[in-house]
Amino acid sequence: MTRGRRLRRAFYARSPLELAPDLLNKVLVADGCAGRVVEVEAYCGSDDPGSHAYRGSTPRTEVMFGQAGHLYVYFSYGMHWCANVVAEQPGTAGAVLLRAVTPIQGIELIRSRRPTAKRPRDLCSGPAKLTQALGIDGSHDGADLVSAEQGLTIVDDGTPPPHRPGRSPRIGLTQGADRPWRWFVEGSDDLSR
DNA sequence: CCGCCGATCTTT
DNA sequence: AAGATCGGCGGG
Numbered sequence: 001m002t003r004g005r006r007l008r009r010a011f012y013a014r015s016p017l018e019l020a021p022d023l024l025n026k027v028l029v030a031d032g033c034a035g036r037v038v039e040v041e042a043y044c045g046s047d048d049p050g051s052h053a054y055r056g057s058t059p060r061t062e063v064m065f066g067q068a069g070h071l072y073v074y075f076s077y078g079m080h081w082c083a084n085v086v087a088e089q090p091g092t093a094g095a096v097l098l099r100a101v102t103p104i105q106g107i108e109l110i111r112s113r114r115p116t117a118k119r120p121r122d123l124c125s126g127p128a129k130l131t132q133a134l135g136i137d138g139s140h141d142g143a144d145l146v147s148a149e150q151g152l153t154i155v156d157d158g159t160p161p162p163h164r165p166g167r168s169p170r171i172g173l174t175q176g177a178d179r180p181w182r183w184f185v186e187g188s189d190d191l192s193r
Numbered sequence: 194c195c196g197c198c199g200a201t202c203t204t205t
Numbered sequence: 206a207a208g209a210t211c212g213g214c215g216g217g
Contacts, residue, residue: 041209043209050209051209052209074209076208076209076210077208077209077210077211078208078210079210079211080210080211082209082210084209097209099209116211116212116213122212126210126211127209127210128210128211129210129211170209171209172208172209172210173208173209174207174208192210
């Protein structure tokens, strides 16, 4: 099993701009497998035109406005699931999109869930690849990472975030594309695109 | 390695 | 009609 200290509510309950870089090198644990977070993006609320929460709470985005430390999972392009860690205080929208992880446990299971992957770096190097690899889907929307009741959590195994993480604009956006709110582990083989 | 394009369906 | 994506295909 993956060893490490589970993150507490207070770790999540702050601005996504602060939370995002601190999630780098933490370990996302799912049922039977785990991956080290190497790439994330921050999404805010009414002040962020790139965010699903920009125009207020809807049935889809209500989790983003709820308690920090839960998972916001949405359906993308009619066929993919993407997972975000909810930040901020209840009532204020904020989340961090998990864009890439390095598989560190349950590699066989991960490979079986990612049959199109030709090389190791194809397994979890994208927001929809990692959800498929770790078995995350719409049934996990709203899952609490702090209680880990649905088998999903994030732990600190003692690996600190990078002293100086890589940083860039967010990927795949037209609105809010100027904001440098993507952070990544420089030199990782498992980054997206 | 890079760019283009189709798949597929929810949300606006 | 566009979208917080992916994978296959063709070209260099």
